[in-house]
Amino acid sequence: MVSSYAQIDPKDNIIVAIQGLAKGTEIEVGGESLVLKEDIKQKHKFALFDLAVNDEIFMYGVLIGKATKHIQSGCAITIENVKHASSDYKDSKEKYTWRAPDISNFKGRTFSGYHRNDGKVGTANHWLVIPLVFCENRNIDVIEAALSEKLGYQTKKDFAVDTDALIQKYKAGASADEIFNTPIITSKEEMAKNRVFPNVDGIKFLKHDGGCGGIRQDSETLCRLLAGYISNPNVAGATILSLGCQNAQIELLQNAIKTIAPSCNKPVYYLEQQQSKSERSLIEKAVKHTFIGLTEANKIIRQPAPLSKLVLGLECGGSDGFSGISANPALGYASDLLVALGGSPVLSEFPELNGVEQDIINRCNTTQDAKKFYDIMRAYSAAAVAVGSGFENNPSPGNIKDGLITDAMKSAGAAKKGGTSPVVEVLDYTEQVTKPGLNLLCTPGNDVESTTGLVGSGCNVVVFTTGLGTPTGNPVAPVLKMSSNTALFERMKDIIDINAGTVISGEDTIETMGEKILDHVIRVASGETASKAVLHGNNDFIPWKRGVSL
Known part of the structure; x- marks a missing residue:
């Protein structure tokens, strides 16, 4: 433009x-x-x-x-x-035809991923340490402190501080000047080179505030979400800490894994504090189980995989008046390319589909999915109204300031991320992606809750469009941030991966930008390029409790 x-x-x-x-x-x-x-x-x-x-x-x-x-x-x-204001919609669908884009530039392309026994392929190889209830968060912190830096994994900063070096100098009788001149900072790049387990990308600690209190359904939903993370192809195995008396019981998680991933045979270690002889013993066993699990995960190496194994989360946040003109339609074109290649893009954030429901319904392959989407949207809208809100309250102050003044305006632009391909399946929160093609997943519009849900349903990589800028990431799947405008990209290059502002300036078309996006996704999926969120250690994880979240 x-x-x-x-x-x-x-x-x-x-x-x-x-x-x-x-x-x-x-x-x-x-x-x-x-x-x-x-x-x-x-x-x-x-x-x-x-x-x-x-x-x-x-x-x-x-x-x-x-x-x-x-x-x-x-x-x-x-x-x-x-x-x-937005158009009304009905549960019946009209005939829809789709013309697939030209995929000649990607024909025969592969990515280098981690192959799992159930046929899925990961873009990363992580070990998870998960509390079943918030009471175990402190123990998770202790385990993280014991393992992460010692094994060469990133800290919450861009570097690690080697205090042990100062202690050794002191014990050896070094002078104050010698102690002061001792190097103690190690960069993340140096840490990665010194990893004990080079084929394991990280140990991820999924702390949360759930598992007990609230209503039982919250804990059931949490267990299904955690089961989705364990079965995600980017995960090699997990260590689970339970207190024992909470609503989110070990058996509940085990049954969730059997239900959503019956062929999942990854190692999962369960430890219950109320059955342990001491907290010290619990932590000792958790550290040892995790270490042994890492030795097995390290045996898995990247191998070529078809692009059909990519499950791409389509996300946006901090949107602006250009999001629906540049970044979102360009991501939509990349989504269409992936569909034509046999992959599975996933469009979420149902409050941000308000006003385009009939178009989505018409694109559903089956009347059952059209009806399911209709029912979820009606129920979601009614739940928001019941607590004195509504979809019209979705736009944030930042959205409004940058030109998105109604939810329907925001939604019409946000929906562009889903391209134009048919919808092969409509999924409720925590349901798993099983079909190639464009999937719909019910999540809130909240950035982190939605991204958390996408990965919990099987996405192995996420592209996140933004007009205002966000550092959001995920513990398990790489999240690539894409700016809608060049000014944002230049200002926040440290957290933005791709610039779609070239569409606004006329340097790119929607189609050429879409191809650039998919090419970048392939390189990240292969481990050739790290997303900025991974480099900065943005491991955002917020389970949705199914209350009204817009």
């Missing part, structure tokens, strides 16, 4: 400012001309025609709001003159 403004769809009666536009600027769109009556900020929108109170407002070709005041052509669209 090289113009200073754009009409995204011919049906749209609002125009987006690609650059900041000054009052008095003459605009021509589709044979219509107007003069701006006020300054329009970059990423924000202005009216193409005069709009009366209750007139419908369209962007991306869908209803995104209604005017609450008279709006003259050339005036800004704001939260002061527009309210959320």
